[in-house]
Amino acid sequence: MPKAEILDPQGQAVVRALHRTGVEGVADVRQGKRFELEVDDSVDRAELEKVAETLLANTVIEDFEVVVEAAGEAQ
Amino acid sequence: MPKAEILDPQGQAVVRALHRTGVEGVADVRQGKRFELEVDDSVDRAELEKVAETLLANTVIEDFEVVVEAAGEAQ
Numbered sequence: 001m002p003k004a005e006i007l008d009p010q011g012q013a014v015v016r017a018l019h020r021t022g023v024e025g026v027a028d029v030r031q032g033k034r035f036e037l038e039v040d041d042s043v044d045r046a047e048l049e050k051v052a053e054t055l056l057a058n059t060v061i062e063d064f065e066v067v068v069e070a071a072g073e074a075q
Numbered sequence: 076m077p078k079a080e081i082l083d084p085q086g087q088a089v090v091r092a093l094h095r096t097g098v099e100g101v102a103d104v105r106q107g108k109r110f111e112l113e114v115d116d117s118v119d120r121a122e123l124e125k126v127a128e129t130l131l132a133n134t135v136i137e138d139f140e141v142v143v144e145a146a147g148e149a150q
Contacts, residue, residue, distance in 0.1 A: 001111060014110065014131065023126055025117040034109040035089065036076060042100040051098060056089065 001032035006061045032062065076107035081136045107137065 057064040132139040
């Protein structure tokens with residue numbers, strides 16, 4: 001997700017659209033990316049953190065979080 | 076996230092990039108959007124589901140999931 005201090009024009013556009021459609025009570029919206037990777041046991045958390053940091057996130061403007069779920073646990 | 080039956084070219088591009096950088100063991104990657112909305116108590120789950128379905132997701136090609144967290148719980 002965009003870092004808290006980074007302006008998020010996409011999120012602000014959603015806030016305005018919500019207000020236009022009459023949805024009140026929304027103070028802020030942040031829009032980011034979500035990746036779901038299907039991996040085998042050879043890929044551990046450390047490698048996933050490295051993949052996220054070097055390939056999937058732009059760490060200058062984005063924070064990222066790695067959540068590991070066992071097969072079948074995924075929502 | 077893109078529906079399972081939908082081709083995900085962005086996800087496939089990430090799979091190829093991972094293989095090029097020597098990361099093995101990644102069977103599939105799906106890339107989607109994540110929105111974080113900061114709302115007050117006047118906005119209930121039903122309204123969030125409606126916002127997600129009508130404004131934030133393209134339900135023809137995307138599935139969506141609403142997760143409600145109390146203030147301070149957010150990761």
